[in-house]
Amino acid sequence: MKKEGSKEGKRVKILTDKQEFEGILIKSYDIKIVLLKLSSGYNIGIEKAKIKKIQVLEKKKKEEFKPKLIKPKAGLPGIAIIVTGGTIASRLDYETGGVKALTKPEEIIAVAPKIQEIAKITTIEIPFTVMSEDITSEKWKKLAKLCERLLNKKENKGLIILHGTDTLHYTAAILSFMLQDLNKPVVLTYAQRSIDRGSSDSLLNLTCSAHAALSDIAEVMLIGHATTNDNFCFALRGTKVRKMHTSRRDTFRPINTKPIATIHEDGKIEKYSEYRKRNVGKVKANLVFDDRVSLIKFHPNSSSKIIDFYRKQGYKGLVIEATGLGHVSTEGKKSWLEAIKRAVKSGMIVCFAPQCLYGSLNPFVYSALRKLYDSGVLFLKDMLPETAYVKLGFLLGKERNKERVKELMLKNLVGEYNPRLTFGDFLV
Amino acid sequence: MKKEGSKEGKRVKILTDKQEFEGILIKSYDIKIVLLKLSSGYNIGIEKAKIKKIQVLEKKKKEEFKPKLIKPKAGLPGIAIIVTGGTIASRLDYETGGVKALTKPEEIIAVAPKIQEIAKITTIEIPFTVMSEDITSEKWKKLAKLCERLLNKKENKGLIILHGTDTLHYTAAILSFMLQDLNKPVVLTYAQRSIDRGSSDSLLNLTCSAHAALSDIAEVMLIGHATTNDNFCFALRGTKVRKMHTSRRDTFRPINTKPIATIHEDGKIEKYSEYRKRNVGKVKANLVFDDRVSLIKFHPNSSSKIIDFYRKQGYKGLVIEATGLGHVSTEGKKSWLEAIKRAVKSGMIVCFAPQCLYGSLNPFVYSALRKLYDSGVLFLKDMLPETAYVKLGFLLGKERNKERVKELMLKNLVGEYNPRLTFGDFLV
Numbered sequence: 019m020k021k022e023g024s025k026e027g028k029r030v031k032i033l034t035d036k037q038e039f040e041g042i043l044i045k046s047y048d049i050k051i052v053l054l055k056l057s058s059g060y061n062i063g064i065e066k067a068k069i070k071k072i073q074v075l076e077k078k079k080k081e082e083f084k085p086k087l088i089k090p091k092a093g094l095p096g097i098a099i100i101v102t103g104g105t106i107a108s109r110l111d112y113e114t115g116g117v118k119a120l121t122k123p124e125e126i127i128a129v130a131p132k133i134q135e136i137a138k139i140t141t142i143e144i145p146f147t148v149m150s151e152d153i154t155s156e157k158w159k160k161l162a163k164l165c166e167r168l169l170n171k172k173e174n175k176g177l178i179i180l181h182g183t184d185t186l187h188y189t190a191a192i193l194s195f196m197l198q199d200l201n202k203p204v205v206l207t208y209a210q211r212s213i214d215r216g217s218s219d220s221l222l223n224l225t226c227s228a229h230a231a232l233s234d235i236a237e238v239m240l241i242g243h244a245t246t247n248d249n250f251c252f253a254l255r256g257t258k259v260r261k262m263h264t265s266r267r268d269t270f271r272p273i274n275t276k277p278i279a280t281i282h283e284d285g286k287i288e289k290y291s292e293y294r295k296r297n298v299g300k301v302k303a304n305l306v307f308d309d310r311v312s313l314i315k316f317h318p319n320s321s322s323k324i325i326d327f328y329r330k331q332g333y334k335g336l337v338i339e340a341t342g343l344g345h346v347s348t349e350g351k352k353s354w355l356e357a358i359k360r361a362v363k364s365g366m367i368v369c370f371a372p373q374c375l376y377g378s379l380n381p382f383v384y385s386a387l388r389k390l391y392d393s394g395v396l397f398l399k400d401m402l403p404e405t406a407y408v409k410l411g412f413l414l415g416k417e418r419n420k421e422r423v424k425e426l427m428l429k430n431l432v433g434e435y436n437p438r439l440t441f442g443d444f445l446v
Numbered sequence: 447m448k449k450e451g452s453k454e455g456k457r458v459k460i461l462t463d464k465q466e467f468e469g470i471l472i473k474s475y476d477i478k479i480v481l482l483k484l485s486s487g488y489n490i491g492i493e494k495a496k497i498k499k500i501q502v503l504e505k506k507k508k509e510e511f512k513p514k515l516i517k518p519k520a521g522l523p524g525i526a527i528i529v530t531g532g533t534i535a536s537r538l539d540y541e542t543g544g545v546k547a548l549t550k551p552e553e554i555i556a557v558a559p560k561i562q563e564i565a566k567i568t569t570i571e572i573p574f575t576v577m578s579e580d581i582t583s584e585k586w587k588k589l590a591k592l593c594e595r596l597l598n599k600k601e602n603k604g605l606i607i608l609h610g611t612d613t614l615h616y617t618a619a620i621l622s623f624m625l626q627d628l629n630k631p632v633v634l635t636y637a638q639r640s641i642d643r644g645s646s647d648s649l650l651n652l653t654c655s656a657h658a659a660l661s662d663i664a665e666v667m668l669i670g671h672a673t674t675n676d677n678f679c680f681a682l683r684g685t686k687v688r689k690m691h692t693s694r695r696d697t698f699r700p701i702n703t704k705p706i707a708t709i710h711e712d713g714k715i716e717k718y719s720e721y722r723k724r725n726v727g728k729v730k731a732n733l734v735f736d737d738r739v740s741l742i743k744f745h746p747n748s749s750s751k752i753i754d755f756y757r758k759q760g761y762k763g764l765v766i767e768a769t770g771l772g773h774v775s776t777e778g779k780k781s782w783l784e785a786i787k788r789a790v791k792s793g794m795i796v797c798f799a800p801q802c803l804y805g806s807l808n809p810f811v812y813s814a815l816r817k818l819y820d821s822g823v824l825f826l827k828d829m830l831p832e833t834a835y836v837k838l839g840f841l842l843g844k845e846r847n848k849e850r851v852k853e854l855m856l857k858n859l860v861g862e863y864n865p866r867l868t869f870g871d872f873l874v
Contacts, residue, residue, distance in 0.1 A: 044532035151773035184770035185746045264805030316615045342612035377692030445873045
């Protein structure tokens with residue numbers, strides 16, 4: 019067989035002894051496999067040994083993507099949309115097999131045209147376009163500032179933010195802190211599969227997001243598939259949610275809490291926990307974050323030098339994912355206790371969050387935990403490590419007084435602690 | 447009220463306006479609260495403001511813990527027990543309110559006397575007693591060596607290891623690698639609540655462990671409560687299990703796989719996946735581990751200097767918990783790409799494992815992932831980060847040839863990859 023490097027990006031028909039495939043050749047990293055992007059959006063690998071013929075097809079007439087704008091109904095309530103990137107705001111480019119960002123309003127609305135039967139889209143703003151793993155504190159501030167402006171406009175009843183999935187829960191958490199005392203719903207949503215694919219989750223997620231944005235829940239919440247079915251979404255509190263699966267559409271799970279609500283395609287909302295209500299106040303975003311904070315994971319046999327490293331780098335805060343009820347090694351050559359004491363003594367704020375993710379830390383069970391507690395470590399009970407990281411960065415940016423930061427770390431500001439945590443809140 | 451510091455460890459009766467409590471005073475970290483250990487083993491906090499009287503009681507006549515040894519039935523198959531510490535091998539000391547390690551054979555057997563109706567305990571060995579967060583590679587080697595010796599004795603049909611819960615899944619994973627080509631079952635078990643408590647899980651876990659140790663499953667497996675009920679346990683593959691809740695008894699969950707089996711109290715075993723069968727071979731433990739390996743977590747807005755730090759420290763391997771399908775930042779000022787390239791160039795082996803925990807990495811979906819793949823990062827598909835850490839330490843200890851280490855990291859040695867991973871393997 020010929021080298022297909024030169025054919026990448028071309029439309030081909032591949033014949034094997036048993037089947038025929040049509041699609042776009044894309045780069046394969048296995049020399050024994052030819053990789054084809056099918057029109058369904060899925061990639062398929064075909065063993066070279068089984069290929070009888072590869073036929074390059076005529077270049078398809080470039081089908082330009084021209085979504086039709088439905089004329090919005092009159093008298094509908096207004097929603098503003100912010101686009102930050104991610105799969106929900108992109109579609110396949112069939113010429114290259116790659117992914118293309120959607121930037122025009124009509125393209126965004128075309129992801130879920132039904133949204134125009136629910137609300138009037140007052141504006142679509144794109145503060146930046148970023149793969150979510152590249153998001154930074156600067157972008158978080160920019161986003162929060164834009165939220166503030168849009169939330170304080172009378173014409174908007176709520177706000178929807180389109181965002182990549184990978185770090186969506188970090189963004190949901192930091193917005194929860196930056197936009198305290200909310201007046202209207204701030205809804206973050208996503209897609210795990212782009213709109214070109216039959217199994218895309220964009221349509222349901224965006225439809226339910228519109229219902230959530232018009233609801234009376236004035237919280238930062240993440241809206242997405244509750245199950246693998248296309249029938250309803252969860253509304254999840256921004257500080258108590260985590261991406262738990264690399265590819266499932268119902269990847270976002272509530273951790274140590276119940277969903278705020280389930281939201282159905284037809285607009286029915288069932289509520290499961292208390293929430294902050296919509297109000298007439300103005301929102302004031304707190305655009306602060308101290309980057310000298312890190313999140314690290316304790317594991318057995320690990321060196322405590324990592325703590326000294328951050329201390330010497332001038333870090334002001336550290337969140338450590340501790341095992342079980344809040345353990346790191348405190349005995350023997352691999353003990354972390356001494357390095358933690360040095361860090362606390364130097365003025366660093368050292369916090370523990372649960373590596374288990376589910377359940378709560380409790381420093382009062384074992385004597386080893388009391389040693390850590392006595393050394394000044396803050397035990398963040400049932401707070402997620404990711405939420406703890408953004409909260410600590412936020413508070414260190416906001417407060418000069420370290421004792422005040424410690425006090426606020428342990429205080430429930432925006433639902434990051436669940437005071438009514440029950441055993442049932444596990445693997446929902 | 448008087449200072450109760452002096453009364454710590456004393457039996458007292460506390461009267462409030464409404465109730466009466468009896469128990470042992472233990473140290474309280476909240477000056478407004480008096481902490482009492484009840485005879486049920488639970489701690490209760492009583493608000494000082496509500497206390498009317500604290501009466502110090504007579505010292506109870508020291509009840510010495512003298513478990514009775516049941517005479518084992520004749521003709522039962524043999525099991526060896528290894529005790530490494532943890533809650534399952536300890537009981538409350540009612541004099542101090544603290545926890546005391548069990549070290550005598552009759553004390554261990556008394557945790558689940560029923561075990562002597564199932565098997566003959568040939569020996570109880572205590573290589574070390576450690577809080578599981580303090581375990582190190584030296585202790586892992588010591589433990590594996592002891593396993594080898596006991597597994598190669600004809601009188602033992604299987605092996606049970608009692609271990610603390612916090613890092614039990616790390617130990618289960620490293621034993622899976624050190625004890626490849628097993629001949630008999632190696633069962634790790636635990637308790638989340640000590641035997642003194644009504645809700646202790648010791649009895650069911652140890653009973654099911656005995657059944658598992660006599661089964662035909664020649665794998666390193668973790669046995670523990672499948673649900674919150676006391677009726678059956680899961681047998682979980684040592685490389686695909688994680689502690690997922692800080693305090694629940696069914697804390698250990700299979701990740702990206704099904705349980706090998708369910709094991710009932712009466713000995714009934716239902717199997718759910720393929721496994722290695724018991725055989726007549728001898729076991730050879732591979733007592734190797736390179737400590738110059740670490741496990742770190744990528745998070746947005748994080749500094750890549752952490753990678754340079756490990757490189758400069760002479761580390762040979764790094765497992766990074768990447769987001770989603772295998773992302774870390776590759777664009778802008780906070781990009782990790784350049785530091786990763788420097789690490790790979792210096793000879794470090796850099797691996798990605800899923801921060802989501804559930805699901806598999808896939809470097810062929812996004813162009814940013816291809817950049818990372820091209821830089822030499824190994825994408826460990828559905829392998830757990832904790833398992834990846836011990837596997838990399840093990841292989842770097844075992845092999846001199848780096849290319850061979852990389853090859854073996856990507857190869858399924860002892861079930862650490864699930865070649866038949868399905869969407870259903872989520873939050874079981």
